[in-house]
Amino acid sequence: MIDIQQNSPLVLLQNLGFWKAGEKIKRTSVPGESNMNLVLRIETNQGSYILKQAKSFVRKYPQIPAPISRIAFEYQFLRQLDSNPFLASLSPKVLHYDAPNHLMLLEDLGEGSDFLWLYGGQGPLTSEEIRDLVNYLMHLHQLEITNFPATGAMRVLNHEHIFDFPFRKENGFDLDSIQPGLQEESMPFKTDTDLKQRIQALGDRYLADGKVLMHGDFYPGSWLQVASGIKIIDPEFGGLGDAEFDLGVFLAHLDLSAQSEDLSDQVRKHYLLPVDWSLVQQYRGVEILRRLIGIAQLPVSLSLDTKKSLLARARTYLLS
Numbered sequence: 001m002i003d004i005q006q007n008s009p010l011v012l013l014q015n016l017g018f019w020k021a022g023e024k025i026k027r028t029s030v031p032g033e034s035n036m037n038l039v040l041r042i043e044t045n046q047g048s049y050i051l052k053q054a055k056s057f058v059r060k061y062p063q064i065p066a067p068i069s070r071i072a073f074e075y076q077f078l079r080q081l082d083s084n085p086f087l088a089s090l091s092p093k094v095l096h097y098d099a100p101n102h103l104m105l106l107e108d109l110g111e112g113s114d115f116l117w118l119y120g121g122q123g124p125l126t127s128e129e130i131r132d133l134v135n136y137l138m139h140l141h142q143l144e145i146t147n148f149p150a151t152g153a154m155r156v157l158n159h160e161h162i163f164d165f166p167f168r169k170e171n172g173f174d175l176d177s178i179q180p181g182l183q184e185e186s187m188p189f190k191t192d193t194d195l196k197q198r199i200q201a202l203g204d205r206y207l208a209d210g211k212v213l214m215h216g217d218f219y220p221g222s223w224l225q226v227a228s229g230i231k232i233i234d235p236e237f238g239g240l241g242d243a244e245f246d247l248g249v250f251l252a253h254l255d256l257s258a259q260s261e262d263l264s265d266q267v268r269k270h271y272l273l274p275v276d277w278s279l280v281q282q283y284r285g286v287e288i289l290r291r292l293i294g295i296a297q298l299p300v301s302l303s304l305d306t307k308k309s310l311l312a313r314a315r316t317y318l319l320s
Helices: 010-014 070-081 085-089 116-120 127-142 153-167 182-191 193-207 243-256 261-270 277-293 304-319
Strands: 025-029 038-044 048-053 094-098 103-107 112-114 212-214 223-226 229-232 239-241
Touching: 010 025, 048 070, 070 094, 070 103, 070 153, 085 127, 127 212, 127 229, 127 243, 127 261, 153 182, 153 193, 153 239, 153 277, 182 193, 182 277, 182 304, 193 277, 193 304, 212 243, 243 261, 243 277, 243 304, 277 304
Parallel strands: none
Antiparallel strands: 025 038, 038 048, 048 103, 094 103, 112 223, 212 239, 223 229
């Protein structure tokens, strides 16, 4: 496997063999923060592309092993969207897939930014943005799937960090290093037998193959705002599962970014497919918990009291 690094010599990239005749690489840059994979914007004399390569670990947390097969899974996901013009228009097109080197060359959707700024309280989502995001999920959850692989290793990895690791009493992760006092606030959720039983049952359901294609990580870091509108990226945690999971994650991040309850109501109003909203609430609750007391922290600017209130709300979502 060719190990591409952020500072790889251009000659290494030039020799990968998928460029057009006479195409020469001019420069590379990092288009934005990527938690899982190496991601580079590659500019040539004929265009601009996004190169994505999986490694055997999580890019942001190198100490955490991760299935290198995730790039193949994402490739299969994106190819499924080709049959739906709406979904294809909101997703990057695969230009080249290199299985031996675990990389893809993708269409460059253009200069833009993700929505991580929401966590800093810099403004709300608009009603139009909510409709666009819900429309993506509705089209995705109705997509007719052909020859899609069964639940993969990435789902198992995600399961550990959503339903297991955050609720271990001794998991080696000192939450006080994130915010003083957070470790103590987390303990009731690590020792609540009823809550942990509900989370375990929910996790078992998450691991089973469902009937719809879900994105699997539908949060502001996977939403990209470019000149032509909102695009959706990074479906490597996706696969056949519950529509309720995508909706629960969506709503949880409206909570975590302090969006108004009116926007959550709009999600429910615009999502018109049959769905179990009590199951949505359970997924919503566990996503809030794992983002506040698990290792997958967000750039939130929340006081300890606010986090305490969100944790209590999440428990209600799970057990009510």
